[in-house]
């Protein structure tokens with residue numbers, strides 16, 4: 001019997017101190033951090049540990065990427081991208097009416113003052129990622145899952161990329177070491193890349209994860225081997241009780257928790273629907289294709305700026321990941337969007353063997369300002385929210401967990417956490 005959860009006398013009811021709903025990278029980092037802070041934790045997921053979006057991402061630990069998706073001038077590119085059925089962004093027409101409000105807020109967030117605020121909030125989350133993951137993995141025997149790496153942004157059109165552009169200026173102001181390199185230098189760093197790339201920007205001081213799914217499982221295992229508990233079941237509803245406790249209704253009965261952390265990724269707003277909160281969360285699908293026998297190797301994460309995807313050598317092969325597709329949560333995957341990674345991967349790495357490709361689809365939890373919600377759920381003192389990390393959830397997970405840990409422990413932090421508050425949408 002675990003220390004964290006005990007069967008209560010009532011049939012079909014268990015109790016938990018802190019229940020974390022969702023065992024993706026956000027959930028496991030929250031569980032482990034809370035445990036290290038001395039709490040008894042229970043992780044809950046209907047699928048298993050690390051089964052959803054956190055399994056298939058591109059593995060970039062983006063210490064120096066903190067650009068919100070709503071970029072000034074994005075609207076100039078949008079019509080071209082949307083017109084191309086296999087372009088980097090797709091919106092299923094039937095879904096458009098359901099996301100008009102989100103789109104409106106997204107467009108408002110292209111304003112430079114809002115952009116700058118979101119970028120600062122993302123920087124706080126993402127910048128310490130490599131060091132924080134190293135701490136979480138310490139003593140696990142799996143420390144090599146996190147590697148130091150460059151992040152390379154490469155283009156075939158030299159005009160498309162220069163250090164005077166806003167994202168690069170922001171990085172430089174924040175203290176990043178970035179340098180523009182020519183084709184010859186790029187070829188020395190990544191010999192298998194296509195010679196069509198004429199220019200790249202190299203970001204120093206980044207990290208990469210060689211198996212993102214494994215990373216979630218290793219941290220989850222540490223939670224379990226340290227006295228935490230995992231329950232595999234689907235949560236239907238959160239019922240706040242007077243005094244702060246929460247009844248969590250699941251497919252297998254109820255759980256009475258002193259506190260609950262909602263880390264349920266793209267599905268989170270379903271669980272918060274009855275809490276009188278306004279949360280404009282959309283599922284932004286991404287796809288990858290992982291080539292098991294690639295025949296070529298990358299030493300770093302490489303972002304193809306022209307085609308908006310990222311490639312990285314992983315433990316299981318070479319992974320090409322990207323694309324944004326907005327549609328209903330449960331709509332069937334459009335595997336053609338994963339298939340385009342064969343063409344894009346081959347164009348990036350002419351020697352790539354695309355014969356043994358495994359497709360994957362995952363749902364990024366996307367908020368219109370790209371900043372996750374981290375903090376209490378309005379007037380419900382026992383419920384904490386930790387979701388909406390969009391394109392940067394792997395990178396932002398350890399710091400998200402630290403904030404949740406500080407809030408639950410009523411500790412002061414020397415960072416401004418108001419930027420993550422759910423109240424910004426009310």
Ligand SMILES: Cc1cc2nc3c(=O)[nH]c(=O)nc-3n(C[C@H](O)[C@H](O)[C@H](O)COP(=O)(O)OP(=O)(O)OC[C@H]3O[C@@H](n4cnc5c(N)ncnc54)[C@H](O)[C@@H]3O)c2cc1C
Nearest residue numbers: 022024026046053054057058060235265286392393394395
């Ligand atoms: C193609 C792609 C590439 C990416 N590349 C990067 C990258 O390089 N770097 C980076 O930082 N980020 C990247 N991301 C983003 C990152 O993967 C996500 O932001 C992150 O995985 C979100 O983690 P999560 O824990 O919030 O959600 P998830 O991993 O989706 O976990 C949520 C969990 O909640 C569970 N759940 C939901 N509802 C319920 C319920 N009612 N009951 C029980 N369980 C429930 C689900 O089963 C799931 O396991 C990428 C994303 C994609 C799609």
